[in-house]
Amino acid sequence: MADKDISQAEAPIDDTPISPSRPNPRRKNSLEQHLMHRPDRHELVEKNILPATSAAPGIQAQQKELEKHMRADSLNEKIAHRPSPETLIKDGVLHDDPRSPEEKYAEAMEEEYAKREGGA
Numbered sequence: 001m002a003d004k005d006i007s008q009a010e011a012p013i014d015d016t017p018i019s020p021s022r023p024n025p026r027r028k029n030s031l032e033q034h035l036m037h038r039p040d041r042h043e044l045v046e047k048n049i050l051p052a053t054s055a056a057p058g059i060q061a062q063q064k065e066l067e068k069h070m071r072a073d074s075l076n077e078k079i080a081h082r083p084s085p086e087t088l089i090k091d092g093v094l095h096d097d098p099r100s101p102e103e104k105y106a107e108a109m110e111e112e113y114a115k116r117e118g119g120a
Contacts, residue, residue, distance in 0.1 A: 051064075
Protein backbone atom coordinates (compact mmCIF):
# COMPACT_ATOMS: atom_id res chain seq x y z
CA MET A 1 0.00 0.00 0.00
CA ALA A 2 2.87 2.40 0.78
CA ASP A 3 4.35 1.41 -2.57
CA LYS A 4 1.11 2.55 -4.29
CA ASP A 5 1.15 5.99 -2.54
CA ILE A 6 4.71 6.68 -3.66
CA SER A 7 3.93 5.85 -7.28
CA GLN A 8 0.95 8.24 -7.31
CA ALA A 9 3.08 11.05 -5.88
CA GLU A 10 5.70 10.53 -8.57
CA ALA A 11 3.15 10.38 -11.42
CA PRO A 12 3.59 13.18 -13.97
CA ILE A 13 1.11 16.07 -13.92
CA ASP A 14 -0.85 16.71 -17.09
CA ASP A 15 -0.10 20.29 -18.20
CA THR A 16 -1.98 20.22 -21.48
CA PRO A 17 -4.31 23.21 -21.91
CA ILE A 18 -8.04 22.66 -21.79
CA SER A 19 -8.66 25.19 -24.54
CA PRO A 20 -7.74 24.53 -28.19
CA SER A 21 -4.07 24.61 -29.08
CA ARG A 22 -4.49 27.72 -31.27
CA PRO A 23 -6.64 30.21 -29.31
CA ASN A 24 -8.37 33.06 -31.09
CA PRO A 25 -6.19 36.19 -30.64
CA ARG A 26 -9.27 38.46 -30.48
CA ARG A 27 -10.69 36.40 -27.65
CA LYS A 28 -7.41 36.39 -25.74
CA ASN A 29 -7.76 40.04 -24.69
CA SER A 30 -11.56 40.23 -24.66
CA LEU A 31 -11.80 40.62 -20.87
CA GLU A 32 -9.31 43.46 -20.96
CA GLN A 33 -11.28 45.14 -23.76
CA HIS A 34 -14.57 44.78 -21.91
CA LEU A 35 -13.07 46.21 -18.74
CA MET A 36 -11.75 49.21 -20.64
CA HIS A 37 -15.23 50.00 -22.01
CA ARG A 38 -17.36 49.27 -18.97
CA PRO A 39 -19.51 52.12 -17.59
CA ASP A 40 -18.36 54.03 -14.54
CA ARG A 41 -20.03 53.79 -11.13
CA HIS A 42 -22.01 57.04 -11.57
CA GLU A 43 -23.65 55.74 -14.74
CA LEU A 44 -24.54 52.42 -13.08
CA VAL A 45 -26.12 54.26 -10.14
CA GLU A 46 -28.21 56.37 -12.55
CA LYS A 47 -29.48 53.18 -14.22
CA ASN A 48 -30.32 51.66 -10.80
CA ILE A 49 -27.86 48.82 -11.33
CA LEU A 50 -25.78 49.79 -8.29
CA PRO A 51 -27.20 51.27 -5.08
CA ALA A 52 -26.61 54.99 -4.53
CA THR A 53 -24.89 54.42 -1.21
CA SER A 54 -21.34 54.42 0.01
CA ALA A 55 -22.13 52.02 2.86
CA ALA A 56 -20.36 48.70 3.12
CA PRO A 57 -22.14 45.86 1.27
CA GLY A 58 -22.68 44.03 4.56
CA ILE A 59 -24.88 46.78 5.96
CA GLN A 60 -26.67 47.93 2.80
CA ALA A 61 -29.68 45.70 3.53
CA GLN A 62 -29.99 47.22 7.01
CA GLN A 63 -29.66 50.71 5.55
CA LYS A 64 -32.44 49.97 3.04
CA GLU A 65 -34.67 48.64 5.83
CA LEU A 66 -34.00 51.74 7.94
CA GLU A 67 -34.90 54.03 5.02
CA LYS A 68 -38.13 52.08 4.52
CA HIS A 69 -39.08 52.49 8.19
CA MET A 70 -38.18 56.19 8.11
CA ARG A 71 -40.51 56.72 5.11
CA ALA A 72 -43.29 54.84 6.90
CA ASP A 73 -42.81 56.96 10.03
CA SER A 74 -42.86 60.15 7.98
CA LEU A 75 -46.09 59.14 6.20
CA ASN A 76 -47.73 58.13 9.48
CA GLU A 77 -46.79 61.51 10.97
CA LYS A 78 -48.30 63.35 8.00
CA ILE A 79 -51.48 61.24 8.12
CA ALA A 80 -51.86 61.89 11.85
CA HIS A 81 -51.84 65.66 11.26
CA ARG A 82 -54.04 65.87 8.19
CA PRO A 83 -57.38 67.65 8.54
CA SER A 84 -60.60 65.68 8.90
CA PRO A 85 -63.05 65.41 5.98
CA GLU A 86 -65.53 67.60 7.89
CA THR A 87 -62.95 70.39 8.14
CA LEU A 88 -62.17 70.11 4.41
CA ILE A 89 -65.87 70.28 3.53
CA LYS A 90 -66.27 73.32 5.80
CA ASP A 91 -63.25 75.01 4.14
CA GLY A 92 -64.65 74.26 0.66
CA VAL A 93 -61.85 71.89 -0.35
CA LEU A 94 -64.17 68.87 -0.53
CA HIS A 95 -67.77 68.81 -1.63
CA ASP A 96 -70.30 66.82 0.33
CA ASP A 97 -71.62 63.83 -1.64
CA PRO A 98 -75.39 63.43 -1.11
CA ARG A 99 -75.22 59.65 -1.75
CA SER A 100 -75.21 57.19 1.11
CA PRO A 101 -72.12 55.01 1.72
CA GLU A 102 -74.05 51.99 0.41
CA GLU A 103 -74.80 53.76 -2.88
CA LYS A 104 -71.16 54.83 -3.27
CA TYR A 105 -70.03 51.26 -2.63
CA ALA A 106 -72.50 49.80 -5.13
CA GLU A 107 -71.38 52.25 -7.82
CA ALA A 108 -67.71 51.52 -7.13
CA MET A 109 -68.35 47.78 -7.41
CA GLU A 110 -70.17 48.22 -10.73
CA GLU A 111 -67.26 50.25 -12.10
CA GLU A 112 -64.76 47.62 -10.95
CA TYR A 113 -66.72 44.79 -12.58
CA ALA A 114 -67.00 46.81 -15.78
CA LYS A 115 -63.21 47.33 -15.84
CA ARG A 116 -62.61 43.61 -15.39
CA GLU A 117 -65.03 42.65 -18.14
CA GLY A 118 -63.46 45.08 -20.58
CA GLY A 119 -66.25 47.60 -20.41
CA ALA A 120 -65.93 51.18 -19.12
